[in-house]
Amino acid sequence: MQSERHVKTTSLPGNRIEITAPGLPEGLAVDITLHYDSRPPKAGGVLALLDQLPPGPRSAASWEELEQRVQAEREAWGLARSVVN
Numbered sequence: 001m002q003s004e005r006h007v008k009t010t011s012l013p014g015n016r017i018e019i020t021a022p023g024l025p026e027g028l029a030v031d032i033t034l035h036y037d038s039r040p041p042k043a044g045g046v047l048a049l050l051d052q053l054p055p056g057p058r059s060a061a062s063w064e065e066l067e068q069r070v071q072a073e074r075e076a077w078g079l080a081r082s083v084v085n
């Protein structure tokens with residue numbers, strides 16, 4: 001007996017999708033067909049852009065470490081430290 005269920009989701013970073021279907025038995029074979037809008041999503045600002053980036057290593061473990069790296073680079077170039085508040 002075939003059953004059908006309609007589920008909407010949003011693509012995730014790394015070209016992934018995740019579908020949750022409560023009540024669907026584990027181990028059940030399913031056939032999935034994707035229908036999607038080929039237009040790019042509307043811009044949502046910087047945070048939306050950052051959310052779309054794939055997970056991966058960051059350039060520094062903390063903000064303090066990043067500031068130390070920037071300061072070392074400034075000193076290497078002979079630049080004075082600028083303070084940003």
